[in-house]
Amino acid sequence: MTNMEEITWEQQRQFWENETKAFEVFLIEEGKLKEDTVKKHVFRMDFVMTEYFVRYEISYADVTGETIVDFVGRFLISHVLTTKESDIGAYLTSFKKWIQFLQTTSKISKEQYTSMIEVCKYKSYFDERFDEYMHADNDYALERWLNSNDIEYHIEQQTPPDKRKLKPLVVDTKLQQLWMDGRTAVPQIVSEFKAFLEAVRKGSNVKLSAARKHLPRKFWHELDEQLNMKLIRKPTLNQDQEPVFQFFFYVAIVLGMTVEGIQLEMNEKQVDSYLALSEQQQATILLDALWNRVNWGILQEVNEGGRPEDIQAWRRAIASVLASWPVKREHIVDQEWKKHRQSGILLDTGVDVFLHAVATVLVRFGLITATYPPESEMKYGSMRQPALMAVQESGNRVFRYFVNEAAYVLNSAPVAVAAEAKIGRNDPCSCGSGKKYKKCCL
Known part of the structure; x- marks a missing residue:
């Protein structure tokens, strides 16, 4: 049987x-x-x-x-x-x-x-x-x-880092199809991350700090100057004070391209596998890793505090808010977030790591645009979050996918379900976990 x-x-x-x-x-x-x-x-x-x-x-x-x-x-x-x-x-x-x-x-x-x-x-x-x-x-x-x-x-x-079994790099083809529709240009973050890998490969200034195990300022200053990224806001800026730098550092570790030791070391085989992919595939792997694999809490400044893990647990709700915005229309972030917190859609937390860390990285992907207050008004890292934000056309497609990802994975289009409709035991669970209803909330 x-x-x-x-x-x-x-x-x-x-x-x-x-x-x-x-x-x-x-x-x-x-x-x-x-x-x-x-x-x-x-x-x-x-x-x-x-x-x-x-x-x-x-x-x-x-x-x-x-x-x-x-x-x-x-x-x-x-x-x-x-x-x-x-x-x-x-x-x-x-x-x-x-x-x-x-x-x-x-x-x-x-x-x-x-x-x-x-x-x-x-x-x-x-x-x-x-x-x-x-x-x-x-x-x-x-x-x-x-x-x-x-x-x-x-x-x-x-398992010790040098003995861990590497997982193959997997491209979410549905995400790539919805995002890279032939009209959407490859985002700048792809070439920037490639330059980051090349800088690590050269082996200059890659010794990690004793306390935080981060790359030194000199490494990031040189990369910023080379790419004209203009992310160095002050001479004393550390890695954890810039979310894009944090993302580069940790996504490489998550994807098995680098290993932390006394210095940041390359896994040449994994890096070569990544670089052999098309730029569209590289972009998809990076975005998928940001949304689903990288711990959002490590993108913020080390001493920022709060409960960033709460935000990540609600990433589907965040995607639903962004997917609901009219394309290219600027929104006043404080008003929008307050409205959705009061309605219960978003989590009410003192430190919103999505706004002051993840959103910054999404700008580099070309999914959103953001306008920040003047530097003089941002005394702490947690205050560095967009005043205005707009979702691009490609961002709208991507966020709608993240809302209905479980349905796409199961090769079925997202369907509006009536309030009293019965969920089948083998249907995707409505909680968004990606599991069948019978193995989740039944």
Whole structure:
């Protein structure tokens, strides 16, 4: 039985009850565990199979390490009110015995086995998930928690930079098609970032500061002068005081092109792969990374404070606001942001990292234009945000895509849904997570 979506929930439950009994027989015949221990393993896996698997219509063909990540890292913690921290390790132990059963009885492939066993090694990750959930004291914290169940990132962070497995550069072709429509010029940021990579490759002034691990002022001053970027507002400007510099530095790390050490080092193979792409593809990779992969909080000045992670959790809402603006019409930013905060569309926070950091980078992409107050009026970095802002035609297309990205990814055009319309179990969830409704908010 491979396709659970073709049978009733009652039939699914009966199937998994039979599998639970088979698992129990396996443990008893193995003869390695006490009777009480066998009962505990069977009890836990019975809950997994007859509740979680049935709820999300999971079959043996669907089971991977990601299944365990979702169950232990989300469902067990947030859906089961009686879950204690000690249950995390207990369930992972039961999963290991169950995986052994599946391998012995040839119910899963070698690839599935490897994926599942690997996930069970990282108990510390799930313990952190439990602790974060218990300390989530508002809706924003809960949303961040729900959207951050990424064990691959955790594993990557535990691995020394020089031993990390590089992910191939992937171009979001739909984003490229909507953005680069034949009339839209390649944005200036593409050539600027290429010049940044070339400057790092030369190896001059690339020793990182001891405290912040940033490139020295001299590096950025030389790059700014070479490209006539005019981003150096004062002689003492540091890397973290200019969002464009921060973006160049961190997007290169996120995409695996550079590695932090005593100095910033190049990953020549990854850089060559990037430079081999067309300029349109390079632009798409950079924009996709800005919106979906780079932590917006690191684009702002180090000591700025606030809760920038809240803003990133609401990036879809920000895109919806920008997509609603008439093309090329200037808006008074304070008025617009205040209006949408009061309506609940945007998050009300003291430090708006989007306006004073991300917007600056989007200008270099040609998606928006921005007019800033005079330098004399901006005493602190957080005050450096647009007074007026307008969305360009290409920006309108891009922001509409970011609003409906999940629908595009599933190759279905965004559809207006009536207020009382029922969402299908396999439809994209209306919360914008990109997951199927049955695996998200059902």
